[in-house]
Amino acid sequence: MPIAGHLVVCGDEPLAHRLVEELVTRYRRHVTVILPSRRRNHGPQIARLPNVRIVEADRLDVEAFRRARVAGAESVAFVGQDDVGNIHAALQAQELNPRVHLVIRMFNLSLGLGIRNLFRDCSVISDAAMAAPAFVAAALGEVAPVHVRRPGRTLFVADPADVPPDRVICALSSHEGGRTVLLPRDPAGADLVLAMAEGRDGYVEHLATPDVPGRFRRWLRRQRANPFRAVRVLFARKLALVAVGLVAVLFVGTGILTSVNHLPWYDAAYVTLLTALGGAEPDTAASTVVKITQTVLTVVSIALIPVLTGAVVEAVVNARLAIALGRLREPMSGHVVVVGLGNVGTRVIRDLHTRGVPVVAIDRVGTARGAQLARSLDIPVVVGDASRAETLRAASVQSARALVVLSTDDVVNLEAAITGRELNPAVRVVLRLFDGDFADRVERAFSIDVSRSVSYLAAPSFAAAMLRREVIGAIPVDRRVLLIAEIPVCRESTVDGGTVATVHDLGGVRVIAVKNGLHQQWSPALSTVLSAGEELVVVATRDGLGRVVEATT
Incomplete structure (x- = not known):
């Protein structure tokens, strides 16, 4: 049945x-x-x-x-x-x-x-689209860039010091007695608030997508910051040392010929270069110093042409490899290393790139979902096991600002995080872990800065959708999550005929707006009477959302 x-x-x-x-x-x-x-x-x-x-x-x-x-x-x-x-x-x-x-x-x-x-x-x-902003914000040490656009209003998460009090809709969290309290009743001590922005005033800058320079401009900017960068990419170190040695011999030869034969320096350089490239004709009447110089330059000529040929060939090959692989081989600094190019990793590297943050990506295989996107965005990709020190060194984790580990294997993620912290004790580590209790212990034991669970962040939205309730925003707070949802008030439900205070008394929920058709009342008074057919816009904990759904059904 x-x-x-x-x-x-x-x-x-x-x-x-x-x-x-x-x-x-x-x-x-x-x-x-x-x-x-x-x-x-x-x-x-x-x-x-x-x-x-x-x-x-x-x-x-x-x-x-x-x-x-x-x-x-x-x-x-x-x-x-x-x-x-x-x-x-x-x-x-x-x-x-x-x-x-x-x-x-x-x-x-x-x-x-x-x-x-x-x-x-x-x-x-998309669970990836929901979780990626939380990982990006954690990597950069910022407030999660959560925003919700409603008709005539835009809500965003902010530090209370960054917005005027009249823009604050409700307090989201505060620290009391060494622990984080969600939805505190007293907004005075809040360290995170939900604020409102209207039009295109100064507060909308929290939501703006930064202007990102084009690919050529990014390349030009890197060259200005480090003019020898391209040389290091295109030429191997040993070949460069050999070339420098040969050039030094040419300079010495020029100096000797200038001094002994009393030639202008440009004539001496001319004779030196032709002698090195074409060999010298024997001259028994020449002085001993000139004979030695000519002999050395002739020997140099044997090596100079092969070295020049090798340099050209290596430069061409390395340039093509850099273009094909979407990466450069020189060390980077001040960047974010992202491990795992699955659904979430792909979103994270795209968001970081959009914000103009330099990124290096790591994945076990070069055919991962996000590998092609990374190369199209000129993001370096290192193929290898991120739990191995040599792989992380190839991504320059020792000079990175943050390491974000996003594979779906908790053990691999933890190994990569610990190895990365050993290579760079100052790096900010953001870790994806499924088990919440395990994640809390890991944060304390290994000094991991932030840990997140994609499924923990996304599951409440999927559950609400299955019950035909719409979650319009998810706000990560530590390893917990607050949900912004629209909840219809059904006839003869517990809330029908009650007040906003009735909903608040359920625990873990705040009513931030009451919708009646096209009319919306923001920050309603606690005495506001609710009736069937209206919709409540609420901020709630996971448990609080369950209670308010039950009370309105």
Whole structure:
């Protein structure tokens, strides 16, 4: 018998695990999970969660969807890494249940927006796009560049010292007794606030995309900063030393001929150069000094032409390699090293490049998702194991400002972070880790600056989308997250007829606006009465969002 209104999640990756956990613990919903095996990846952890039914299937096909009872499902989420695979599976699910709400994970948001017309009821979310700004901000030691645009208003996260008090919508966090408090009631001591900007005044600069110089201008700027950079790239050190030695001999020969034969320096240089390139004619009447000089220059002539030929060949080869690989071979400094060019890493290097921050990327393979993008942006790419010191040295981590480690393997990430910190004790380390408790211990034990979990940041948005609630922003605070969401007030719900204070009393939630049709009331008074049909714009913790969704349904 079909289970009416149940939810279906397809996948066994970290995001699937977090999503299912969010649905069963915070929203107390029954979830069916389709995965290849309950014994692989995050299958064991998912299977241990309450109110979870497991359907094992090697492929997401019609048979798997029938076994998962998709025909009677309320929502189905597709959270695999393959955009095309997710679209194909969603089309099959829609054939079985035309009324089902589909939530599709997409890396390519342009494609995601384009395919919405294929589905009757669909939400497209990119976990990479949500998480990347948090990693970029952590790498640069800045406030996360989160902003939300609403009709007539733009909200952004800021340091309270950077905005006037009348622009502050609500306090997001404060430090009390050595711990971080989310959504404090007293905004006076807040260290992070949600602020409002209007029009194009001075406060919108927080949201502006910086002007990035073109590829030629970036090259020219690098040459001005270091005029010998291109020489070091195109010529090997040993070849350069040999060339310098030969040139020194030519200068010495010129000086000797000037002194002994009493020639002007330019004539002496002329005789020296022709003697070195063409060899000298024997002159028994010449002085001993001239004979020795001519002999040395003749010997030099044997090596000079091959050295010049080798230099030209090496310069051409190295120039072509630099263009082909999208990287230069000389050390860098003041840059950000990004390890892992998967979905999140690709977004991070693009965001850093857009902000004009120099970047070096590392991945195990040269065919990773972000490798082609990196080369097209003239970002150096080092292919190798980031947990090995020689790979990190090739990326000049010893002179980098930050190391951002973003692979999907916690062990590899930790090894790379520790190795990077050994090579450069001053480097700012930003680490991607799935397990929150493990991440907290790692931060304390190894002095890691910041750790983030992509699935932790993204799962609440996917869960809300499955329940047809829209999360319009996610704000990372330490290893926790605050969510900005629009919540409709349903008739005869707990909130219907209550006040804004009623919602605040739920805990972990602040109402920042009340929408009634086209009218929006920002920063409503606590005594404002709420009624069915209105929408609340709230900032909430993960638990708080679950409570307000339940109270408004």
